[in-house]
Amino acid sequence: MKIGELARRSGCRVVTIRYYEREGLLPAPARSEANYRLYGELHVERLAFIRHCRALDMTLDEIRALLDCHDHPERPCQDVNDLIDAHLDHVAARIAQLQALEGALETLQARCREPRSAGECGILDALAHTPAATPSVPEAGDDHVPGVHPRV
Numbered sequence: 001m002k003i004g005e006l007a008r009r010s011g012c013r014v015v016t017i018r019y020y021e022r023e024g025l026l027p028a029p030a031r032s033e034a035n036y037r038l039y040g041e042l043h044v045e046r047l048a049f050i051r052h053c054r055a056l057d058m059t060l061d062e063i064r065a066l067l068d069c070h071d072h073p074e075r076p077c078q079d080v081n082d083l084i085d086a087h088l089d090h091v092a093a094r095i096a097q098l099q100a101l102e103g104a105l106e107t108l109q110a111r112c113r114e115p116r117s118a119g120e121c122g123i124l125d126a127l128a129h130t131p132a133a134t135p136s137v138p139e140a141g142d143d144h145v146p147g148v149h150p151r152v
Helices: 003-010 014-022 041-055 060-071 079-109 122-129
Strands: none
Touching: 003 014, 003 041, 014 041, 014 060, 041 060, 079 122
16 A cells, blocks of 8 residues: 555554654555555554554654564563553653642642732732742653653
8 A cells, every 4th residue: 555545544644654664663665666655554553553652652762662572572571561660650750740730830820819900910920020939840852751742
């Protein structure tokens, strides 16, 4: 099948399929005489695996490691268990960060419960004059805990 059909069958956009190919998550497809990519059921199954991992908020490196284990069924599954344990730690850290963020926003919200003018708004005043007391959020590129991966 051509890439458009693979996109329809897998629920992935064409650009995403090409990206996964460049990242080495999908094996290179065969080529037709006209140099069109030709995909098979293996690609459909692999994309389903990748999409499932992405729905679980896994990084490409985590998916790559899982695919490596999947492609070598003779290996012990302890590597898979270790990866999931580490991912659970990331999820727990993200939950803690979100709970701290929720608390900070609730505190901020409590500064202005009455209808007032924007010039008298306690929230705006706190944002303008109070040093940031928000939960620590890692910088972009620091692991993958800070946010949810976009759906691709």
